[in-house]
Amino acid sequence: MGLPINAAPEKWQTPCTRCPLRGLAHFRPFTPSELEFVSTFKIGELAVERGATILVEGAHCAHIYTVLTGLGFRYKLLDDGRRQIMNYIFPGDLIGLQGILMGEMEHSVEALGPVTLCVFERSKLARLFENHVSLAYDLTWIAAREERVLDEHLLSIGRRSALERTAYLLSYIHQRATTVGAITDARRVIPITQLHLADTLGLSLVHTNKTLRKLAERNLIRWRDGGYEVLDAPGLLSLSNWEGLKETARPFI
């Protein structure tokens, strides 16, 4: 897409050598050679506002991105406007891999709040596979992990009750946001709309609202300031009938 990119390296806020994500225990460290390659792989940085469409269904894109800061979501639409959110996107997540490997994008990506992204160039992907086996392996790992997450979402939408399903989703987002340091602020609120949750859960907005209310009445969450705060993470998790995220050191690019 024709999104504006800050192309001059000196203008980047964050060169790969000082990547803030690399410091988190959650991500696996890079070797010097990997770091050097990734530095050349990255061709720019992109900052978008809340509500911006980062990737759009049907497009052929020349780039893939890694989220540096902010949250987003991946979704598909039906002709009549029905929307299904497939998954949420957190710092360290790679987006656009599907599009780059298989041509046309089959989903869109939108920013939940202000988002900054590292931009990587498609044409250098071949070099990655040729010269950096460990990164090629990581790429496969990343794709397999997304598959695993989608499996759990599918189980949730297909077989969990509205209450379990909502508890699962809130737990999932909360866990991911926590491990990646995305809710370090004092308020600990995850900025999201009930319509987003509804479109993820496969429920109507009204029913989602009523279900959230039940969770709040049980003192598991609190809704405020345009998002939700988790009051009782173990309680939420046990209600959801889910085991929680198991990852330790995760690769990223």
Next chain:
Amino acid sequence: MGLPINAAPEKWQTPCTRCPLRGLAHFRPFTPSELEFVSTFKIGELAVERGATILVEGAHCAHIYTVLTGLGFRYKLLDDGRRQIMNYIFPGDLIGLQGILMGEMEHSVEALGPVTLCVFERSKLARLFENHVSLAYDLTWIAAREERVLDEHLLSIGRRSALERTAYLLSYIHQRATTVGAITDARRVIPITQLHLADTLGLSLVHTNKTLRKLAERNLIRWRDGGYEVLDAPGLLSLSNWEGLKETARPFI
């Protein structure tokens, strides 16, 4: 798992050089060097009966498999027995990649009918990434394609009505089975149970039955001989509000 494997190469029914799948237009051809590597990667063949569990949730497995003949499905269970089928498996599909990359399996795989599989050894996967860039790329492609299919399933379960959703699933299975030559028999029946469909659709068995009946009344499908036959593929597709599979030449290993 401790499944029996025919380990002696001379006992294999089908060496890679005479792989029956390679002849189908649907799969991309191999270079001689790729073919040679795959021949050493394959360490055996496995034949299982209908209902057999090929991979089980929670296991750590040393192998991955490619389906040679037959159909199967991938599923997860909740503690109380609720089952969600995530996807179906056709000849040429790779199974167990998640488990081999990330340790423990988080889903199970079961045979819908008699299935034969090629067995590949985990320990040789590193060599694949190191020496066969094109195959490493294919592996990533395969993982990304599964992700794409799961996206569509999620859209289906989350946002399509029971009738649309059922039409979608029947179309999807029919298309996949067709491109891979799995329903060449005169009866053209896809052997599957209504319970399987229900557990894929996120619907109850009773409601699935009634929905299938509606599709049959519209002369889109016919239920018989322990499976369904598609009478009007375009009609089914248009009812489903889905664009259909777009793949041309697909890699496989």
Next chain:
DNA sequence: CGGTGGGTTGACCAAATTCAATTGGAGTGG
């Protein structure tokens, strides 16, 4: 100060589940 985007609520309706049988074919033991 009116408009807009979220969130909330109650009443009513539609979709889907559960319960409870029933049918029919395939396989089994006598």
Next chain:
DNA sequence: CCACTCCAATTGAATTTGGTCAACCCACCG
């Protein structure tokens, strides 16, 4: 060959869950 059992498909109610409609509230913003 027949009675018996099991599995899969069906069917009709009764019931529950979730969806739709229609307000209304409230904070924020130009």
